[in-house]
Amino acid sequence: MICITGACGGLGKAFAQECARRGWNLFLTDINSEGLICLADGLRRLYGIRVEQFSCDLSDSESRGLLFGHLIKNQLPFWGLINVAGIDYEGPFLERSPQQVTGILRLNLEANLDVTLNLLRLRAKDRSFMVINVASLAAFYPMPLKATYAASKRFLLDFSLALREELKDYGVTVTALCPAGMPTNENSISAINAQGFAGRITTKNVGPVAAGTIKRALKGRAVYVPGLFNTCIKIIGLFVPPRIIAWAIRERWSKAQCRNGRISRLEPPVLQS
């Protein structure tokens, strides 16, 4: 059974669909309880697989406690975890409320690590285990205007790489997915359109991204950056000093801001919650 967090978001749904297509049983969780039931029903009907669902606010430790209690009680044989749930808010740091800033950390990091640890303990001991963490292309740079988000994704990327080595001997693989913008909702689509050509070329469809990620995770790859152009951006990031990258991004962003009268994003504001 595979556990997917943030299953009702655009990328979460694509992962759920891809796994279901492969005939894998699923455990889905999301803050949106109605959407979760609807999604689970749809996948069950079409693919005839076993789908369990449990609604949970992952950013809340009590709610997480209920989730883990449910998992322990049911003793589901997990052999995979896809951490999709993540969040970002639009706007410069100074315009964000303290709740928003800590909220990003709470969901993107705290919840992620907590779920990973608990699921690894519950894993089916007789087979290998696959962890997929959804980081971001933003993980490769310090990004002005998305400072908290980008840094949280950097944390996830580094953490995934380290954990991968640590758990190699236990038959656990850890793969970090680092996508650029993804058209998951109307907001993110308008944000991508606002970026013009750059938006178009960096953007990849969630369906193929999910399929490509699963394929690579099964091979035990460490990092997956979807798209040739995005891979180039990543490689540039490896050679240019972070300070200069931060400056360049700010230049580009503020120009985009002038053009659109608002801040243009490389990523949708809310991936999943």
Place this chain on the structure above:
Amino acid sequence: MDPSTFRRQKTAVITGFTSGIGLATAKELALCGVRIIGIGRSRARCMEAQKEILASVISAGRDVVGKESAGFEGPGKKIPRINAAAGDPAGITRTHFEATGTRTPAGIEAIVSKPSGIEPGGIETAEIDIAGIKNAGSKSAMAATKVYEPVVGGPLGDKAAAIEGAGVDFIVADLSSTREVARAAEEIRGILSWEGRESLDILVNNAGTFSSWYAGTPDGYELQFAVNHLAPFLLTNKLLDLLKKSEDGRIITVSSGSHYRTRIKWDDIFLSRRYNGLRAYKQSKLANVLFTAEVNRRIGSCGNLRAFALDPGLIRTQIGFKGTDSLARWIWKKRSDKGKLPETAARLALFLALDGKPREYPDIYWKDFKPKQPSKYACREEAAKRLWELSERMCGLKA
């Protein structure tokens, strides 16, 4: 209103009735005295469309019609005078005609006698093509045409009653979700039974979408497949018993010429592994034709109900501007500028919904008021059957 009136008046369900072809079709049908139940995604836009449809009915002088045709029943009788609305060549403004005519089972054979609203002699440029049968008026301002009886035995004596009779209701539902489609069907049943109606006469599966990007639906399926194919499939199935009870039931699904030169990708029907917006659109429109063919096969014995796939041709609508990337927008802008107005497609819908002629043909695919051969793939019986069974599974119609 007297319940027996409801029973005689035709009823139509139109999905996506708030804009484009759907709105134009709703207007045309309302002008023919058909009671409309629209389905739209946003309440605000539904209300706007409702207002617009009612306004067009009022401006076409339905109240006069009501008075004149009251008490008129049965084919073959002379109508003293009917007031028909016809479009000008561009199909935008409506002009009123006074006409006398005879009711036939297919509608009303009317002789236009006095156009009011355009100058005498100017009628030659006016087309009376409500039924889609174009008949330009002669110089003498006399034109034989076929006009539908605006109100079937209409009891409407005043304007308020005319509005009530025109009856435009709507249901707010997101057709990408199978749950919402099922709920919409339940609500339609509720409205119909509340009014004492036992049947549904016309279902126009018009709502369609295009998306440059892969988007998942609440059920975890692909957006275009869900909205363009699954929603019509499920809605039709949920309303099929009511449609079968109609004396002259019609299911009209708006397909497209883009269904040519494509196939159903069975091993990745959502195209999730290699998504292409246009590919997904073409596939969903092919699915419309396959569905129409299969529904006709399945209801075969029930002679009163027919399903048609409508090819509107290139129509100037907003479909290419929603959920698309800049390239698709640009292409659609260039392309749709050459397109016809939604009214053109609406007249074909009206023709398929009310005219007796389409029934006389075995063909299911119609374009420009003529039957047309759909693609070879669309004629494959085994593909239609397979798609039907797959759709049943997706919608949970069969365990």
